[in-house]
Amino acid sequence: MEKETNIILRVSPSDKRIIQDKAKEAGISVSEYARKVLLSGSIIKVDGEEKKTLNGIANNLNQLTRHANSTGIIPAEVSGTLKELIEKIRYAYRKR
Incomplete structure (x- = not known):
């Protein structure tokens, strides 16, 4: 064409x-x-309440990352929780 x-x-x-x-x-x-x-x-539009939630998740993730980097330790339960959280976020945005 x-x-x-x-x-x-x-x-x-x-x-x-x-x-x-x-x-x-x-x-x-x-x-x-x-x-x-x-x-x-595609563009994923994030509304006000979702943005607050994602910002809170990002803040917690940053805190966990700083802690892991400073101590060199990533507890198994933290690793599992993070993987679960990431999958939930992916699933939520795939539905759009």
Whole structure:
């Protein structure tokens, strides 16, 4: 199919490098990469209450990470809980 029109997109120099690198890694041109991502990608909209919940989870995860990095210890129950939590989040957002 002949491409007849353009979309102009402004990005920072660092974003441009990242996009170029991803296109190169995929073995396609930047145009083809952008077209595929724009046509088949999706945006997950997070509402106010969900955002608060996710921010709380992120804060707890950061605290656990700092603790694990400072002590070198990740208790088994923490590891299991984190895996379970990650799966619940993935499941919740797959349903959208």
